[in-house]
Structure formats: structure tokens, C-alpha cells
Amino acid sequence: MTTLAAGDSIRNHLWRRFCQHRLAIASLVLLGILAALCAAAPLLVQTATIREVDGVDEVAFGPGLWRYTDTGESIDTGGRFQPSSAHHWLGTDDLGRDLLIRLLEGGRISLTVGLVAALCASLVGVGIGALAGYFGGVLDMLLMRFTDAMLSVPVLALMIVISMVDLTKLGLGWLVRMRWGELDVAGLAKLMFVVVIFQWMGVARLVRGSMLTLKERDFVMAARALGAGHARIIFHHLVPNAMAPIIVATTLAAGSTILYESVLSFLGLGVMPPTSSWGNMLSSAQEYMRKSPWLAVYPGVLIWLTVTAFNFLGDGLRDALDPKHLAADGRA
Amino acid sequence: MKSYVLRRVLQAVVVLFLFSVALRALLDAMPGDPTLMAMFNRPNIKAEDIARIERLYGTRDPFPVKYAKWMTMVFVKGEMGVSRSEGGRPVSELILEYSWNSLQLMSLAFALSLAIAIPIGILAAVRQHSVVDYATGFFSFLGISIPSFWLGLMAIYLFAVWLQWLPPGGMTTIGAEGGGVSDRLHHLLLPVLVLSVQTIAVWIRYTRASMLEVIHEDYVRTARAKGLGEGQVYGKHALRNALIPIVTLLALSIPELFSGALITETLFSWPGMGRLLYRSVINKDHMVAMIAFLILAALTLVCNLLADVLYAVVDPRVRLS
């Protein structure tokens, strides 16, 4: 039981409440490990140098845990579908590349897209919801009807339409030509755009609801009496008090963003090869279900675990930050 | 109340109109045209042929003309048009058939989910913090998070290929042996199960949350204090109120009965609306896409309105503005 003891700071109190939610802690840890692994992957891969000796190529491997391919090139047609070995902990994929490294690289993309898109969606949602809730009236009605309209649209189909839009026609050709190494920048941008469009509604509704209750409170009236303008009231006073549902919604949005990304990449509309993401790895692996089902199992499991972790995390945050979800006797 | 409903209906009409314009504009903005693409593969096409086809299909008309043509066809002549990519079949026929197929699939999934999710959700709420509650919570989280196409793939491989208990897709066994109700159910089982996993997970959480909110209300405590048995307390007092948000959730889920589930339908070769919607978009089949999307959008708006009205009717504290 966590009751506020004298001298206890709010933060400590919240932290302890959060810690009671063991699954949320476990999720945080899991996500942390995953993120660290994905970020550290390049350091753990053996660098390969190819030299020609007497007309034959020889590969020399530097220090590291894993090898990208046995030949040192970016693909290895002779080493496809290898089983687990010392240098390939999970075996190789359909082009002879180490599966574990691909999973981690894909994880970088999936996690980044998930978090960034969720944050953007939150920002948009906060903006729209705050305006609707605070000003009310016609603006509120318009924005909420707009939100309704967006919700009434079959999500997947519209996602597909937007994903297929030709960016050059919209004058965004420069985005298509942008290159960050191997990264499919245009595809990622489109993906994030699509995901944000479909995720901001949830946050907007929540924020609007909070605004409606909060704006009648005394501190708002006091701020107004002191001459604070609308912008200051909204962003300095109201929004910080509505942070709890916003944080929760963002965390949950990150989870569903990863799912959206995987579905879009699965349909061939998200991240394009050779950039790997869990979704497009799953899509590639479909064809090889009979021969090497593991190619499909690993990315699927990772998506599943990550999304579950985000959901548990969000739940834990909600329990910690949002008192309404407590039982009447204060138990979390 | 009446004026509220009227206002909402009017707003809905405006929304639908704007949506139809936006949809048509989006479809036209999508690059590529399947007919022109098919012509690319034919060596002997000349410029006149392209011009001829474009004239026949009206591809070069300016957008307002295209939209006006479509509006007149649908609302003045009362025709819904023919599909360009589904072999020239009338749109109405296509939509009826495919949505009936989706309805079979989705309604069974919903029924199954209802039957499982609500009792379990209630149980979890009543026995909060027990093992049952935690286990349910854990599994429902897993269910929400699973990628549906992956689940479907695994399910097909497990049940249809290795164990060979269920057919790997399709609607019926072809030929004399098929066609019966039990055969149809046999084919429905696996896709329904796959679909239900996620719905059940979501609904359990929703039911539990809503039940929990109600259980801690004062009137429940009063009922208990009055000496009523658990069954009466939960069944007669708590449940009735807890069901309100659940019913509104169900009302909001009605459009899904018709829109189907794209991925599941593709995996199980189930010719449903999800697939039709997807294909109409990919193939720029605007006749099908416009009607299908509009029907769905209208249905969603109606169900939204229904949910709000229901809420107001059942819960007198709610005021519709």
C-alpha cells in the first residue's frame, strides 16, 4: 500500500506506485535492453575486408560477435538459409545475411518510427484537442466532427491510398532523392505521415476531455484574473495538468504505431528494401514458411513483445499517474 | 433530443459529401492507371488507341466534371455503376455479395468474442487482484499486441498444414461434398478464431474497466449493505450500469461487421469487403471504391450517432448538446 507519508515528494510517490506494477517495470527493462541492443549492434558486428590474393578473394574478419555475411559482401547467395552457427546465432536469411543483425537493424527502424510517430501524433493531438476543449463552441464542434470523420474512415484503405501517393507530384521530389546511406527516407517519411494522421485522434479526444474539466478550475480563473493570455493559459497551465493521459496515450500510440508500420510494410507499402524493418522482414519471410519458418517467427515475436511491452508500460504509467484508475480505497 | 439528432444527421450529410470529394480526389491523384498499365504491355498500341480509351473512360476530364458525372449517375439516374477491375460486374452486386461474406465471418467472430470476453471481463473485475484477474490481464495484453497477419499465418500452418484439423482457407469445399451449413462453419472456424483473438482481448479490458468503475460506486455499496446477495448486487445493479459503455462500444463496432478484415480475408482467401476495398483502391476502381467507402462511412456515422443517443437514453445524467 502506498500512502503519502510526510516529507515524501510527489515524484517518489509516483515512482513507488509505478514500481508496484511489476509488469510495467519488466516492460521498461525489456524495451531498454532492446533499444540498447539495436543501437549497439553495429559495434558488435565483425568488419570484413576483402582482398584479392592470386585472383581469389579472401575475406578477413575483424573483432566482433557476429558476421553480416560469410563472404564479406552485403549479400551471399551461396550461404542462404543457413542454420544457427557460431557466427550466425540465428542463422542466415534468404540472401545469406545474418538474421540477428537484420533483426536488430530492423528494430532500430521500427522502434524509431514507433516513438517518433507517436510523439508527433501526440503533438498534433494535443494541439487540436487543447484548442477544441479550451475554446469550445463552433471550433470545438468543427474539430470534433473532423475527428469523427477521420475515425469513420476505414483506416487501412486510406493508409494504402496515402502510401501510394507520388511524392514528386506534390513537389516533394527532394525527399525522394534524399539519401541517408541505405535508408529509405521517402518511405519512412510517408509511413510516419500516415501513422500520425491516424493516431492523433485518440490523443485529441483525451486532451479535449481534460480541457473541458480543467478550464473551469480555480487556478485558471486566477490566471485569467492576473491577465494571462489564452496561449499562456493553455500551454503553461492546462496542458501540463493534462500530461498524465497524454503520456499514457503516447506510450500506447507507440505500440500501435509499430503494429501499423508492420502491417504497411507487410503489404509492401512501408519501408522498402534493402532497409530492413520487422514488418518487411515478416513480409519477405512469408514465401519461405515451408523451408525456414523461423524467418517469420523471429520478427513476429519481436513485434509482439515490443507492442506488449509498450502496452504494459502505458498501463503502468496510467496507474501511477492517473488517480481515477485506482480503486476507491487507494489501492493501485 | 430530436433537434440534436437532426443536427447530427445534417452534419453527417455534409461530412459524407466532403469525404466523397476528398476520396475521389485522392483516387485520381494516385499515379498510374490500370488500363494504361495494361496497354504498356501491348506492343501494338498507337497514340490514337490511348486517346480512344481515355475518351471512353473519361480519364482526361477535369475533376469537377468527373465528380459531377458520378454524382448524376448515382443520385439522378440511380445507378451505382460497374466495376472496372472486377470484370464489369455491377457495383451493387459486388458489394452485396462481398459484404454478405464479410458479415458471416465478422458476426461469428463478434458473437464468439462477446460470449467469451464479457463473462471473463466481469469475472476479472469482480475478482480484482486475484490470479484470475492478473492472468486475464496478461493474456489480453498479449492478444492486443499480436500482429494479426502473423497470427493468421501461424494458425494456418499449425491447424491446417501440420495437424490438418481445419481447411487452409476458402469458403466451402468445392463440389458435391461442399455447400452445406456445417461445411461452411468448418471453413469459418479458423478465420473466426484468428479474428476473435484480438477482439476478445480488447473487449475483456473494456468490460473489466467499465465493471470496475461501477463496482466502486456508492450504490453498489448500498446494495451490499442492504444485504443483497452477490448475484443480485452484481447482476442486477452493477452489471446493468456497466453494460452501458459496452453496448456503446458494440454499436461503434457494427461498421466492422461490413468492412471485414483485409489481412485475414487475404490469408484465408475469404472474398470479403476488406479485400474488395483494398483492391478497389489499388486498382483505382473508383466506381466500387466510392460506393463502398461511402456506405461504410455512412454506417459509421450512423453508429456513432446511435451510440451517443443510446448513451443519453440509458444514462439520464448525460446531456446531449
Place this chain on the structure above:
Amino acid sequence: MRAPTQRLILALLVLVLSACGDDSGPTAPADATAERRTITIGIQQEPDNLHPLFQEMSASIEVGGDTLRSGPLSAGLTVRGADWVLRPWMAVEIPSVANGQWRVDLEKKTMITTWHIKPEACWEDGTPVTAKDFIFAWKVKMDPNVPVVDNSMEKRIASMRGEGADQKTLVVEWNALYATADEGLVCLPSHVEQKVYDQDPGKYKESPHGRKPLSNGPFRLAEWAPGSHVVLERNPKWWGPSVQLDRIIFKIIGDTNTMLANLQAGQLDAISPVGISFDQALELDKNPVAGFRVVFTPGLVWEHVDFNLDNKIVGDKRVRQALQYATDRDKIVGEYFGGRQEAAHSWLPPKHYAHHPDLKKYGYDPKKAAALLAEAGWKRGADGTCVNDQGERLTLTIMSTAGNKVRENIEQILQAQWKRVGVELVIQNQEANVFFGVTMRERKFPHLAMYAWSMSPTSDGENLWTIENIPSAASNWVGQNTPGWRHAEANELDHRVPTTMDKDERIRLLRREQEIWVEELPTLLLYFRTETTVVRNELQGWQPTGTDVGVSWNCHEWHFAK
């Protein structure tokens, strides 16, 4: 509320259990021999339209045929089978100069072909096939209000008429020379379709013939459950050689894994060429499902990479040849395709009548590639990528259709192979509609584009390599010479071939052109796609052709051995 819910669960359980217990297995054939007169074929796409004039998908040819290419529901005047030899089918004999049925006037550039339709040839309702059916089809194809995509052959016909009391003789007068006039002509059941057409020519595309065609082939349409299956049954009025099966069922399975699952569950007897992917076929070949074999048929689909010859980098012949030498096709074919595809040495396949056995061949020679690049001004830079004198890096972009696994993998293989000689390849794929509808049509690809052309046994170079066929705004982007190849001599040769009536002369012309082509290399040569089908071991008569004729061209010969 508990009790009703419990009853609901109980009811559902009962339903489920009864459904499970009902079936003894995935297929429950009542009679083993009865099953053997039905063949179930898995197909990945659904036919779009069974009307010969409006079909656009190969699945439609597979299921029906289009009276030019024979199939279960349609018989053409001729048939070209697995050996690519043209044989008469509905016609008594193939028109030729020798038998007098093909008269050519070289001065006026006109021809007259005469077809004698077999007296027994008839539609499934017993009405004989007559010249009227051909004349009707021709008129419809020429009607500008009917959205027929390709009427290029019909445009060269000045007039058609029927002769004889039974109208079984068709005389066709051509207003141009056309070397392949003996392929045949499209026909439609005019006794049924004329009425439909006369009612509203502009709406003829919606004719019921598209969903319920009247057959003149060995089978007739029994049932078409959209999205699910098509059932064909034996045509009782079939006029040709005896048919050995009672039913053909095409089961439409959109997902390749589900297709394999169906195969393993015993629900299919065969998989159509439009069925599983090449990798899956290779894997099935190595680990077969008991009772089935995989059939690999060399095909006519020419997979290649176009160079955009207007670009200054790949416009240089030495760069193109260097890239070809830098491509290790033997490795690709051997390791990636299990040795089952054929490396291409020209745009014409080895079985083509004008195949040139002594063409210059490009093997894997990275040294030569490097030398050619150096000659063209590209020298290895510090980081391994070639740079020219202005300091520009040799970075090329390759585009192709997204979602095509094989192409994506080949792109990555090329990327790795070309890195060895200092070429940086960037991959940029697009959805098929965009790729073909916009990028290729309007030649908007910067350097390279990978896709395939379907060749035919009678292909030549006119459409692909003539200068008029370079798509441009002026021609409304019509044309298939997407690289933009301009070569005076090749152009002239290409124009002469289709109007040269002498076959040996055509061979000579095409061979000369291939020599020029291979030297100039307007596209990168890859391979010819192999057609893969899966079939039960007991099925006899299964002969995929590798052309755009469906595998069902000889469905009347299919039967199960005892």
C-alpha cells in the same frame, strides 16, 4: 445475465464440435475413382473477365482462353502447343502460300487469307461456328465506342466475308502486309452476342459473355463463385478429340502460403503457373510433397534492366558493357535460382526461330569491366566507388516493382556484385501501377529499370527497338522502346521483318539485328523466366508451354493414370 451467456457458449461449442466431427478429412471424396475425373487447380489470381475482347489478366486466359489462344472454354482457328509449332485447330488447315490460302500482293502490299472452318466446329449450344462469328468479332473490335485495348491486327484488315452455303469459309482481305496472319482471328458467338451489341454498343463491355461465356472449347462454364472458385465441366457438344476429364475446378487462393497449405492438405491436384513463387517451387522441388512433382518449363518472359540511353553515364556504351561484364549471371542462376533459369544472351529466347547461336556472349569478367569503366573515364576512388574527372561518383539508381521478392533480391545481388567494380547502386522501387503507368511510360527513370517483357514465338524487334516507338509526349507516351535506342541500321531491319513474308529472310534479318544489339547493349541482359507448375504424379498430359498461352491449352488431353 449469466445463464443466457452460458447457453450461448454451449450452443457455439455444439456447433463447432459438430462441424469438426462432420468431415472425415480435408477432402471427403465419396468414391476414389470419381475423384480422378476431376482436377482441382490452384490459381493465385481471379480471372477478371472471360470475354475475349476485354480480358486483361493471364488468369483469364488460363481459365478460359480467348479464341486466339486456346483454352478450356475457347478454341481458336489454330493452336500453338508446347513445342511452339502452329497447328490447325478449328481450321481445316493453316493458310499458307503453298496451299493457296494465303495470297500476297507485294506491289500493292495487300494479302488475302482464306480459312476453312471445320464442319463439326460448333458452340456449346450446338450452333455451328461460322464466318459470321469472326466478322462480328472484327466489327466489334473496330468500333471506336467499344473499349477494346488492342485492335492493331484488326486495323490491318480491310474486309471479311463468309462464303459457302454453310458459311464455313472465311475470306479475309488485308490492307497491309502482316507476317503472322496465320495465327488466327478472334470469334464470338454472334447468334447470341449480336443482339447484346445492337442494344447498346457503348455498353457492350458489360455483356454477360464476360461472366457466362458460351464455349466452343472442350469444357463449358458450370459455376463461377467470385473470389472463391470456377468450375468447368465437360462440354457435351465438344467437336474435337475426346476429353478425359469431367470437371476442372480452379480454386482461387490469393496467398502463396495458403496455396502450399492447400497442396499439403491434399486439396489440390495442380498449381497453375500463376500460383507460387519461384523460390517456393525450388524448395518444393528439393523437399517435395508426397505424390507431387514440380515442372520447370523454360519461358518467354524476358527479365532485363533497361538503360536510359538519354543519361550521359549509361548512354556510354562502354559503361553498359562494363556493367554487363560485372554481372555474374552464372552465379545468380546457379546459386539463387538453383540452376533453373536460363541466362539470356539476346532478347529472343533460345527456342525462337531466329535464335542466333553464335552471338557474342558476356560472361563474368570484372577485370574487363574495370578496364571498360576506366576507358569511359571512371577510376576507382578512395572509398572504392569510381569517380570521374569532375569528381562525380558513379552512383546509379535502379527502379523496379515493389513487392516482387525476386526482383528485390536480384537488385540487392547486383548491388553487391557491382560494388566490386566500384559502382554504387541505389535501389528505388515503386508500386506496379506507378512504375508501369507513369515511370516507365514516360521514361522517368534516371538510369536503370528492371522489369520483364513477355515475348512470343513470333516476336521480332519492331515494337521494342524502332525509333518511332520511343515514348514521347508527342505520341502520348505510346511505345515500348523505353531505353530510347536509336540505331539507323537496326531500325531499318526492324521495319522490314514484320512485312517480310519469307521466313528464312526474316531469320537472316533478325540475326543481323541481334548482332548489332548485343554490341550496343541497350538493356542489361538477365535471364528468361522459367514457368513453374506443380502437378500430381499421376496426371498425364500436363504440358506447360512457357508462352502466354495457359497451361490449359491441351486440357482435353489431361487424365489421371491408373
